[in-house]
Ligand SMILES: Nc1nc2c(ncn2[C@@H]2O[C@H](COP(=O)(O)OP(=O)(O)OP(=O)(O)O)[C@@H](O)[C@H]2O)c(=O)[nH]1
């Protein structure tokens with residue numbers, strides 16, 4: 204099932220399937236987020252915090268909605 | 275790899291440190307040179323380059339960038355120095371290697387024969403059980419790789435050695451680093467309990483409130499209430515009588531004596547202001563700031579506040595320049611470079627100019643308010659400042675053209691125990707800069723004020739300002755002096771109010787009005803110069819005039835409300 208990161212329950216792992224478009228992909232890739240990586244949602248409120256490979260990244264919901272993951 | 279003679283470094287070689295934000299470039303810079311570039315635990319600490327002369331050339335520390343294709347102000351600054359570089363030290367963080375090597379890859383394509391790779395923070399990586407095969411990395415990337423723990427000064431010699439070797443590497447077949455990294459492994463990341471707490475929508479905010487309260491308490495009670503009081507009374511009792519007597523004996527009673535040791539004298543008023551009041555408060559404030567900066571707490575506040583800032587056309591990024599603005603408006607304004615859009619930069623610059631009192635001012639305001647011992651005065655002060663901030667932000671974000679930003683993405687660094695050594699160096703550096711910048715202005719202005727006083731101009735200005743001070747703000751006539759001082763520097767005005775408060779400001783309403791007026795008053799000369807450079811003269815002029823009008827009108831409205839409420 205494909206969903207966006209924002210639909211993930213905190214604490215659950217999921218694999219990044221794709222980004223909404225090339226422009227967003229650019230932003231994420233320069234921050235070290237790639238298709239195929241496992242992500243976990245840590246915190247979800249006005250802002251979303253995810254963890255990837257020993258790092259935590261905070262982003263606005265608008266951006267989080269543009270990361271598609273497989274559940 | 276041996277090194278050959280024609281590759282020897284000339285002294286004027288430009289060696290540029292480049293890397294992702296918060297990997298430790300400035301720490302490496304400090305390790306390799308004897309200078310101090312500010313080090314803090316958040317991305318975007320460095321916004322202007324730092325330069326040091328070292329034995330193998332000129333070392334340049336640049337702001338962190340994620341890629342060579344970015345086009346923010348920060349990216350432009352770094353890329354400019356990259357273009358002029360003779361040699362590049364690419365610093366990466368061992369913990370976030372997969373992210374950082376993306377930039378490395380881009381750099382290698384262009385600078386392969388004149389760069390080395392410094393893998394920093396290997397202590398953190400070891401702690402987390404991250405295993406890195408350095409030899410393999412070096413072989414595959416065809417670049418000299420050096421391990422470092424910059425904060426412990428580990429790797430210094432190896433870096434210099436590698437620069438010597440690296441400058442002779444020529445034939446390069448850069449393999450694509452992406453094949454080096456296996457991105458498909460699941461890394462179990464357990465978030466620390468502290469982080470869960472700090473980011474929790476309820477407890478997170480409770481913590482922020484508690485931290486703010488603690489800061490107010492320390493600055494108001496300990497520093498302003500004890501340290502400053504003692505300093506001031508020592509200066510008043512011992513120092514001033516001695517220098518005054520000395521000057522009178524040597525120079526006699528004339529104009530110069532007045533300038534040097536009179537009521538507004540350089541050796542009396544200036545010395546008391548700088549060493550008795552401002553320095554202890556500034557130092558106290560910066561020690562606290564450095565704890566916040568080095569612990570990594572600021573990015574957590576950014577996460578919590580991002581939504582509030584959305585409302586003002588900004589996002590969590592804005593917290594960094596604003597917090598720095600609480601230290602010094604000029605620094606806060608420069609730090610606006612980390613913001614992504616021009617609109618955000620204008621809004622934050624304006625907010626800092628209008629509603630963010632700098633350290634010197636704030637400390638005095640806190641002690642004034644603390645002295646009233648009245649919770650409602652505190653409440654009204656904070657409420658007024660918040661209302662002014664929100665209204666200004668809202669008005670600016672709807673009138674300024676262009677897109678605001680809901681585009682917020684920020685690396686959250688690990689929490690760290692702040693290092694005493696770094697806190698000490700940073701605070702010392704900032705206090706020194708404050709002294710260098712404000713002392714001459716204070717000395718000049720005390721001379722000017724003596725002259726104005728001597729020729730009756732001060733009285734004349736007082737009478738001109740009297741309608742504003744007395745009728746509009748319901749404050750004593752003497753407050754006009756504060757205005758005149760405030761035009762030069764807001765912290766001077768704050769000191770003026772502090773001095774006056776004992777004699778003239780009697781009611782809670784007066785203290786509150788005075789505190790609000792100086793909090794919102796025009797940015798000081800140093801800040802205006804920076805605004806002029808960063809945002810242009812139109813913005814500087816508009817901001818200066820608006821703050822003047824805003825401070826007086828808000829003061830006038832508030833004083834009437836207060837008289838109603840506090841006297842009722
Ligand atoms: N554990 C550990 N921490 C380090 C090391 N080097 C730097 N740090 C910490 O990493 C944080 C960032 O260091 P800076 O030197 O300010 O990083 P920077 O790359 O200059 O950051 P920007 O200027 O924001 O791009 C600080 O909290 C440092 O104390 C290291 O070798 N080990």
Ligand SMILES: [Mg+2]
Pocket residue numbers: 299300301312313319320336337338
């Ligand atoms: Mg730096």
